[in-house]
Amino acid sequence: MMLVVSAVTAAGLVFAQRGAASAAKSGFQGEFQGMLAASHAVQDVRDAALAERCRALARRPRIHAALEDGAPDLLYPSARDEMVDVMEAGREPAAYSLHARYYRFLDPRGRVITPPGPEEAGALAQKDEARLSMASLPDSQQTGYLIRGEGDTETVDELVAMPIVSSDSGETISAIVVGFKTPWAGGGAGGIRRGTWLGGRLAFPSLGQPERSAILGAMERAVAVPGPAEGSFEVPAGGASYLLFYKLLNPGSVFPPAYEVSVYPLADLLARQRRLLWQFGGAGALLLVGAFLASSLVSGRLSGPVERLAEDSEENRVHWRRAEAALEMTSRELQRSARFSADASHQLKTPVTVIRAGLEELLAGDHLRPEAREEVSGLVHQTFRLASIIEDLLLLSRMDAGRLQIQFSGLDLAPLLAGLLDDLSAFPDSFGLRVEADIAPVLWITGEKRFVSLILQNLLENARKYNRAGGRIRIGSRAEGGWAVVTVGNTGAPIPPSSQEHIFERFHRGAVGENVPGHGIGLNLARELARLHGGSLHLSASGGDWTEFELRFRLEPVAAPDPSA
Amino acid sequence: MTKPGIRRLAALAVAAALPAAAALAQASVEGTVRLPKALHAPVMNKRYGIVAYAGVLSPYPPLAVVYLEGSFAPPAAPQAAQMVQKDLSFLPSLLPVRAGTRVEFPNLDSTYHNIFSYSPAKRFDLGRYRSDERPIPSVVFDVVGLVTLRCDIHEHMRALILVLDTPHFVLSDTEGRYRLEGLPGGSYVLKAWVDSKTTLSRPVDLAAGPALHVDFP
Numbered sequence: 209m210m211l212v213v214s215a216v217t218a219a220g221l222v223f224a225q226r227g228a229a230s231a232a233k234s235g236f237q238g239e240f241q242g243m244l245a246a247s248h249a250v251q252d253v254r255d256a257a258l259a260e261r262c263r264a265l266a267r268r269p270r271i272h273a274a275l276e277d278g279a280p281d282l283l284y285p286s287a288r289d290e291m292v293d294v295m296e297a298g299r300e301p302a303a304y305s306l307h308a309r310y311y312r313f314l315d316p317r318g319r320v321i322t323p324p325g326p327e328e329a330g331a332l333a334q335k336d337e338a339r340l341s342m343a344s345l346p347d348s349q350q351t352g353y354l355i356r357g358e359g360d361t362e363t364v365d366e367l368v369a370m371p372i373v374s375s376d377s378g379e380t381i382s383a384i385v386v387g388f389k390t391p392w393a394g395g396g397a398g399g400i401r402r403g404t405w406l407g408g409r410l411a412f413p414s415l416g417q418p419e420r421s422a423i424l425g426a427m428e429r430a431v432a433v434p435g436p437a438e439g440s441f442e443v444p445a446g447g448a449s450y451l452l453f454y455k456l457l458n459p460g461s462v463f464p465p466a467y468e469v470s471v472y473p474l475a476d477l478l479a480r481q482r483r484l485l486w487q488f489g490g491a492g493a494l495l496l497v498g499a500f501l502a503s504s505l506v507s508g509r510l511s512g513p514v515e516r517l518a519e520d521s522e523e524n525r526v527h528w529r530r531a532e533a534a535l536e537m538t539s540r541e542l543q544r545s546a547r548f549s550a551d552a553s554h555q556l557k558t559p560v561t562v563i564r565a566g567l568e569e570l571l572a573g574d575h576l577r578p579e580a581r582e583e584v585s586g587l588v589h590q591t592f593r594l595a596s597i598i599e600d601l602l603l604l605s606r607m608d609a610g611r612l613q614i615q616f617s618g619l620d621l622a623p624l625l626a627g628l629l630d631d632l633s634a635f636p637d638s639f640g641l642r643v644e645a646d647i648a649p650v651l652w653i654t655g656e657k658r659f660v661s662l663i664l665q666n667l668l669e670n671a672r673k674y675n676r677a678g679g680r681i682r683i684g685s686r687a688e689g690g691w692a693v694v695t696v697g698n699t700g701a702p703i704p705p706s707s708q709e710h711i712f713e714r715f716h717r718g719a720v721g722e723n724v725p726g727h728g729i730g731l732n733l734a735r736e737l738a739r740l741h742g743g744s745l746h747l748s749a750s751g752g753d754w755t756e757f758e759l760r761f762r763l764e765p766v767a768a769p770d771p772s773a
Numbered sequence: 774m775t776k777p778g779i780r781r782l783a784a785l786a787v788a789a790a791l792p793a794a795a796a797l798a799q800a801s802v803e804g805t806v807r808l809p810k811a812l813h814a815p816v817m818n819k820r821y822g823i824v825a826y827a828g829v830l831s832p833y834p835p836l837a838v839v840y841l842e843g844s845f846a847p848p849a850a851p852q853a854a855q856m857v858q859k860d861l862s863f864l865p866s867l868l869p870v871r872a873g874t875r876v877e878f879p880n881l882d883s884t885y886h887n888i889f890s891y892s893p894a895k896r897f898d899l900g901r902y903r904s905d906e907r908p909i910p911s912v913v914f915d916v917v918g919l920v921t922l923r924c925d926i927h928e929h930m931r932a933l934i935l936v937l938d939t940p941h942f943v944l945s946d947t948e949g950r951y952r953l954e955g956l957p958g959g960s961y962v963l964k965a966w967v968d969s970k971t972t973l974s975r976p977v978d979l980a981a982g983p984a985l986h987v988d989f990p
Contacts (some may be wrong), residue, residue, distance in 0.1 A: 267928055268928070269889075269923045269924065269925050269927075269928045270891070272825070272891070272923070272928070273889070273890070273891040273921065273923050276825055276828060276830070276893055276921070277890070277891045277892045277921040277923075278891070278892060278893050279891035279892070279893070279896070282896075316828060327896060374825070377824070377825060377826050379826065379827065383875050412885075575883075576881075576884075577883060577884065579861060580884060
C-alpha cells in the first residue's frame with residue numbers, strides 16, 4: 209500500500225514538474241508568435257499602399273524617359289515628388305511605420321542606380337547600397353533584410369523590392385528597393401531579447417560578447433542544415449544557458465535568407481527548476497520516511513507533500529502571471545496596430561476621396577474630348593477600386609485583431625440572392641453569360657446581412673470574372689441537415705490542383721495577370737467572414753470546364769413566418 | 774573668227790560643260806531596306822507612333838531613314854521643320870532633320886500638352902501650352918543623335934527626332950523602299966537607321982547616271 213502510494217505520488221510530482229517547465233516554454237513561444245503576427249498585419253497594409261505607389265510611379269512619363277532615354281541622373285529628381293509621402297524626411301519614424309529610410313532604383317540588369325546627391329533618396333553607404341543589387345529584376349514583390357553600421361550604430365533594415373512594370377508593353381523596366389526600419393527594433397517583453405541573423409552576421413543590440421559568439425555559432429550550425437524554417441534549442445553561453453527561438457523572416461525571397469532570433473536566459477528558470485527538483489526529491493524522501501513509520505500516519509504524511517505541492521504551484525503561478533503579463537502586452541500592441549491600421553486607412557481614404565472629387569468635377573465640365581472623358585472615367589473607376597481595397601484591408605485587420613463582432617439575427621437568404629441576381633444581370637459583361645438559379649423559396653440563416661452580402665457578391669464577381677465567352681453561372685441554395693448550403697458555379701478554365709490549396713490565401717492571384725481586375729483579398733475575406741458566422745467556404749469542384757464553391761451557414765432554428773399571415 | 778563668233782563659241786563651250794558639271798551632282802540611289810517585323814502590337818488600343826520594347830525604340834509601323842554620310846557644306850539658310858500634336862499623337866512620329874534645324878511644335882489639340890525630352894542629344898522641357906498660345910514653342914537641334922520626345926501629360930505620346938549631319942536623307946515607305954536624289958558623286962557611306970539600336974551601313978561610289986541600287990542589309 210505504501211509503495212503504491214509513494215509510487216503514485218512520485219509519478220504525479222514528476223509530471224507536474226515537467227508540465228510546469230513546458231508550459232513556461234510554450235508560453236514564451238506563444239508570445240513570440242503573437243508579436244510576429246501583429247507586425248505582419250501592419251506590414252500587409254504598408255505593402256498594399258507601397259504597391260499602389262509603385263504602380264503610380266511606373267505610369268509617370270518622366271520615369272520612363274529617365275530609364276529608357278539614357279538619363280539616369282534625372283531619375284531620382286523625377287521620382288522625388290511621387291515618393292515624398294513615403295519618405296517624410298524630418299519626422300522621426302515610429303516603430304510601426306509606413307515611412308521609409310531610403311529607396312533606390314535598379315537598372316534593367318538589376319544593379320543599383322546611385323542617386324546624384326547624398327540626400328536625394330535617403331542616405332546609404334556605398335557598400336550597403338551595393339547589397340541592394342539583385343541578379344535580375346524581380347517579377348513580384350520581394351522582402352529582404354540589411355544589417356548596417358557597427359557597434360552602437362548597428363541597425364537592421366527591412367527591404368521591400370517592387371518591380372516597375374511599363375503600362376504599354378507590360379515588361380518590367382526597373383525595380384525600386386525601399387528600406388524600412390524593422391518594427392521590432394529593441395528588446396521584447398518578459399525577459400525575451402530579439403535580434404536578427406543575416407549572412408553570418410548577428411545584429412543583437414542587448415547582448416554581450418560571449419553570448420553573441422555562442423549564438424552566432426549555434427545559428428550557423430542550425431541554418432547550415434537545410435530543414436524547417438523555424439525551431440528552438442538550448443544554447444550554453446558565457447556560463448549560463450539560453451533558450452533560443454529562430455524563424456525565417458523571408459521565405460521564398462530572392463534576397464538572402466534572414467532569421468529572427470529570440471533568446472531567453474534560462475538561468476533563473478533552471479535555478480527554480482533545480483530547487484523544484486530538490487523539493488520534489490525532499491518530498492519523495494519524506495514520503496519514504498513516512499511510509500516506514502506507522503501506516504496510520506499515511507494521511508498525515510500525504511498532506512506534507514501536498515502542502516509542498518501548494519508551495520510549488522505558487523511558483524508556477526508566478527510564472528503564469530509573467531506569461532499573462534506578456535500576453536497582455538501583446539494584446540495591447542495588437543490593439544495599437546489595429547488602431548494604427550484604422551488611422552492608416554483613414555489617411556489613405558481621404559486623398560482617394562479628394563482625387564475622385566477632382567476627377568468628377570473635370571467630367572462635369574465640358575472641356576474634355578471624348579477620348580479624354582473615357583480616360584478620366586477610367587481613373588474614377590480606379591479610385592473606387594482603391595477605396596474598396598482599403599475597405600477590405602481595414603476589415604481584414606479588424607478581423608486579425610479579433611475586433612470584428614458579428615451581430616447575429618435571422619436573415620432570409622432567398623430575397624438576398626434574388627437581389628444579387630438582379631444586379632448580376634444588370635452588370636454589363638463582355639462574355640454573354642447565362643445565369644441559372646435554383647434557389648429555395650425561403651431559407652433562414654443566422655448572420656449579419658452586410659457581411660453575408662459581401663461574401664456572396666465576392667463569389668458572384670469571381671464567377672463572372674473567371675468565366676469564358678458564352679458560358680454560364682449557376683447559383684443554388686438549399687437546406688440540408690441543419691445547414692443552409694449555397695453553391696456558386698461557373699464555366700471557364702478550372703483552378704489547377706497545385707493552386708487549389710492557396711486560393712484562399714491573402715494576396716494570392718494565381719495565373720492571372722494584370723488584365724483581370726482584383727487584388728487577391730476577396731476569397732480570404734470571404735472565408736474568414738464565413739467562419740466568423742459559424743459556417744464555412746470551400747472549393748467543391750474544379751475540373752474540365754466547371755468550377756464550384758460551396759458556402760454553408762447555420763440554419764435559423766425558429767420557424768419561418770407563416771406566409772399566409 | 775569674228776568677236777561675236779568667239780563669244781558664241783565660248784557660250785557653247787560653257788553650255789556644253791554645264792551638263793557635265795550638273796551630271797556630277799545628279800547621282801541617285803534607290804533600294805529597299807529590310808524592316809524588322811513589328812515585334813508585337815502596342816498593348817493599349819491607341820495610335821502609337823513609337824513603341825518601346827526591351828529598351829529599343831522603333832516606329833510603328835516600322836520605317837527606316839536612309840542617309841548619306843560624309844562631309845558637306847553647311848546649309849545656306851537656317852532650316853526649319855514642324856512636328857504637330859494632333860489627336861493626342863505627334864505627327865510625324867519620326868522626323869529626320871539636319872543639325873542646326875529649328876523645329877516648331879504647334880499644338881493642334883484642344884487639350885494642354887507638355888513636350889519634354891531627357892535624351893542626351895537634347896534635353897528640354899517646353900512646359901504646358903495650349904493651341905492658341907503664341908509664340909509657338911520651338912527648339913534648335915544642334916547635336917547629332919537621336920532625341921526621344923514625350924508628353925508629360927499623355928504617357929503614350931512619343932516621337933523621335935533623328936538629328937543628322939547631312940542634307941541628304943529620306944524616310945522610307947512602310948515596305949522599306951527609298952530613293953535619294955541630287956547626290957554628289959564620290960565615295961561615301963550610305964546608312965540606314967532602322968531603330969534606336971540598329972543602323973546599317975554600306976560604302977557606295979556615286980556617279981552620275983542611272984540610279985545605284987543598294988539594298989539593306
